[in-house]
Amino acid sequence: MKKFKKIKNGTVTSPEGFFADGIFAGLKSAGEDKLDLGILLSEEPCEWAATYTDNKIKSSSIDYCKEIEGKIKGIIVNSGSANCCVGYQGLIDSRDIATKCKEIFNSKEPFLMSSTGVIGVEIPVGLIMNSIEKFNLDSNGGEKFSRAIITTDSKTKNVSVNVNSKNGSYKIGGVAKGSGMIHPKMGTMLSYITTDAGLNSEDLTSLLRESVENSFNQIDVDGDTSTNDTVVVMANGKSGINLNTPDEINEFKEALDYVTKFLAKQIAEDGEGISHLITVEVNGAKNDKDALSVSNAVVSSSLVKTAIFGKDPNWGRIMMAIGNADAEIIRDKIKIFVNGIQISEEGKSISFHYQSVLSALDNFQIDIEIDLGIASGRGIAWGSDLTEEYVVFNSAYTT
Amino acid sequence: MKKFKKIKNGTVTSPEGFFADGIFAGLKSAGEDKLDLGILLSEEPCEWAATYTDNKIKSSSIDYCKEIEGKIKGIIVNSGSANCCVGYQGLIDSRDIATKCKEIFNSKEPFLMSSTGVIGVEIPVGLIMNSIEKFNLDSNGGEKFSRAIITTDSKTKNVSVNVNSKNGSYKIGGVAKGSGMIHPKMGTMLSYITTDAGLNSEDLTSLLRESVENSFNQIDVDGDTSTNDTVVVMANGKSGINLNTPDEINEFKEALDYVTKFLAKQIAEDGEGISHLITVEVNGAKNDKDALSVSNAVVSSSLVKTAIFGKDPNWGRIMMAIGNADAEIIRDKIKIFVNGIQISEEGKSISFHYQSVLSALDNFQIDIEIDLGIASGRGIAWGSDLTEEYVVFNSAYTT
Numbered sequence: 001m002k003k004f005k006k007i008k009n010g011t012v013t014s015p016e017g018f019f020a021d022g023i024f025a026g027l028k029s030a031g032e033d034k035l036d037l038g039i040l041l042s043e044e045p046c047e048w049a050a051t052y053t054d055n056k057i058k059s060s061s062i063d064y065c066k067e068i069e070g071k072i073k074g075i076i077v078n079s080g081s082a083n084c085c086v087g088y089q090g091l092i093d094s095r096d097i098a099t100k101c102k103e104i105f106n107s108k109e110p111f112l113m114s115s116t117g118v119i120g121v122e123i124p125v126g127l128i129m130n131s132i133e134k135f136n137l138d139s140n141g142g143e144k145f146s147r148a149i150i151t152t153d154s155k156t157k158n159v160s161v162n163v164n165s166k167n168g169s170y171k172i173g174g175v176a177k178g179s180g181m182i183h184p185k186m187g188t189m190l191s192y193i194t195t196d197a198g199l200n201s202e203d204l205t206s207l208l209r210e211s212v213e214n215s216f217n218q219i220d221v222d223g224d225t226s227t228n229d230t231v232v233v234m235a236n237g238k239s240g241i242n243l244n245t246p247d248e249i250n251e252f253k254e255a256l257d258y259v260t261k262f263l264a265k266q267i268a269e270d271g272e273g274i275s276h277l278i279t280v281e282v283n284g285a286k287n288d289k290d291a292l293s294v295s296n297a298v299v300s301s302s303l304v305k306t307a308i309f310g311k312d313p314n315w316g317r318i319m320m321a322i323g324n325a326d327a328e329i330i331r332d333k334i335k336i337f338v339n340g341i342q343i344s345e346e347g348k349s350i351s352f353h354y355q356s357v358l359s360a361l362d363n364f365q366i367d368i369e370i371d372l373g374i375a376s377g378r379g380i381a382w383g384s385d386l387t388e389e390y391v392v393f394n395s396a397y398t399t
Numbered sequence: 400m401k402k403f404k405k406i407k408n409g410t411v412t413s414p415e416g417f418f419a420d421g422i423f424a425g426l427k428s429a430g431e432d433k434l435d436l437g438i439l440l441s442e443e444p445c446e447w448a449a450t451y452t453d454n455k456i457k458s459s460s461i462d463y464c465k466e467i468e469g470k471i472k473g474i475i476v477n478s479g480s481a482n483c484c485v486g487y488q489g490l491i492d493s494r495d496i497a498t499k500c501k502e503i504f505n506s507k508e509p510f511l512m513s514s515t516g517v518i519g520v521e522i523p524v525g526l527i528m529n530s531i532e533k534f535n536l537d538s539n540g541g542e543k544f545s546r547a548i549i550t551t552d553s554k555t556k557n558v559s560v561n562v563n564s565k566n567g568s569y570k571i572g573g574v575a576k577g578s579g580m581i582h583p584k585m586g587t588m589l590s591y592i593t594t595d596a597g598l599n600s601e602d603l604t605s606l607l608r609e610s611v612e613n614s615f616n617q618i619d620v621d622g623d624t625s626t627n628d629t630v631v632v633m634a635n636g637k638s639g640i641n642l643n644t645p646d647e648i649n650e651f652k653e654a655l656d657y658v659t660k661f662l663a664k665q666i667a668e669d670g671e672g673i674s675h676l677i678t679v680e681v682n683g684a685k686n687d688k689d690a691l692s693v694s695n696a697v698v699s700s701s702l703v704k705t706a707i708f709g710k711d712p713n714w715g716r717i718m719m720a721i722g723n724a725d726a727e728i729i730r731d732k733i734k735i736f737v738n739g740i741q742i743s744e745e746g747k748s749i750s751f752h753y754q755s756v757l758s759a760l761d762n763f764q765i766d767i768e769i770d771l772g773i774a775s776g777r778g779i780a781w782g783s784d785l786t787e788e789y790v791v792f793n794s795a796y797t798t
Contacts, residue, residue, distance in 0.1 A: 119715025310794025395709025
């Protein structure tokens, strides 16, 4: 039985002792209700862990985060500029902005910083520095924070769960932004996870790494891995529940995995120009790693994406994509199902009711199930289809 | 000084002793002048070498080719069906068809077979078997052969060169088909290269492998590696010029590299829905391998492709793509030029004449030059941009 329950309208400030806000500092072109600077902090210092993009060209904001050791107070995030490819100045800017946060919020512990937006444009340091004192910290500020960190996202992505452990209850909250340049490796887009449970940074590090592998690293919009992907988890222990035993840690892990998968799926669902959410579930792989690799390869294939957009039950393209995965594949053992209808057996076509598959492809959600027939490895990946709208959108927008 | 010269309207039958033909066997939907079955053979038995797709799911025609040892007579190619994901029957079909070729053309040596077209559909063996006797071998049949092997290509791709070595002259001819599902690894789409020079199969194997790495493996249309990619080189020695010394081999290598790069570029230029041919030249890499990897990553990025389609001089996306390459990268040393105009220095933006870059992006040919500033490794890649037309085309076509 699940020990956790989703909280209605939950956010990163649902866990005790977390405060946040989002304001308009002037980084984005002004628009009604646009926010571009967010802050998230805890009244108690936090143990934390982070994963960052595998891209060899990283935002200076990530360079700055990597300098931070020990507990943290919180994180400041700007949207509108990636603070990337701006030379050494980017690191100086991050340090200055984070130091200013420490001063304004009277903290002994440092702040992290994240950025998202156009690459190669210097961030307007003055605008940001002068805006920090304008934050109104609020224990319900998670929603505003989620609005401040998005760029081309069509909606915010928030979630929170309540975990009923035998020693009492604690919460986990999460927020994310996605949209384009989405094919995370190790790190991901931006996502922040908060909890009022007490955990040490070693446990947080290993839990986060594994959770990200099965969630954010399994989504694809366009195959491009951003320079700024960052996932941070912060634990302030404010609930008084400390997690030490393997059972306690495992209970937390299940709830954390729910939060990261929920957010990952939300990102995939909100991919630029999307007309179908594609879920690829792989069973029967040699091991879970192979299953993750195959599901990732299928969800990332341009030709599978365009076939789904075109509502074409083209299982040959799915086979092609399976074969491009870094995994053990036995062609003549593969079964494929689309929205529950089997269309391939032993790596070959079988007779299926064409009209049923066609009408299944009218759904927004397309579930591709693949059985590799080798052993019992399992994995899931989520992605958007490739649409004319994606091309139009990305040929006009300067990322 | 180059020792070779391009032959006007040259094809695979330009070298001595090669004959070819292309006919309509009924695999493609009938249309005026559509050909779907081609044959290419040599009056003398050929030494040969081949590279095939890295996709773990391969066409049965490739499974068949891998059984062949010793000299060959020629190759039969069908378009319209990939002979892939059809179970064991596919291998039986290939063997039967190739055996029929051997009988009809009264040959002691076997034929290879290639297929291209829709995956997962059985090839019409009867139609093909009954068509083989209809071939009219012609020493000018290369052009017809090139028409028989294409699918969605908008034009045929042929080339031939004459090499003036000190012992006399010999020729190399080449043909290719491309269009979609183009991101070759090791092998590539379909390409056949003929020569009337005499070389042994060991030399042909190593020459072909290296040449393919620098040509076909460096092009990208949509990031998808096909199940059927095949490159074959055949040498019949008919010119009487045998190549044995390192100098002789090297002279051949230069001409072969010209032929493979010429065909690779033709494939990139003819990518589905293309509006720009993107050439990415990388200098200053740690080594040539790194340079090939960086140029490949840039030319394969969906976000770079859409930016070029949208005529947006978005160097931040180029930086993002560089960072995703498997290569040593020092962010703050990178220089980027677009059609000769420098737009980035030390990994940062520099002031450039925006209108000049914009008008450069009106050209069909977009040359992106990247200097990594590390050492002297060099590499080039070619690709198409990503257009609305690509999406429309691939959402309607069953590959």
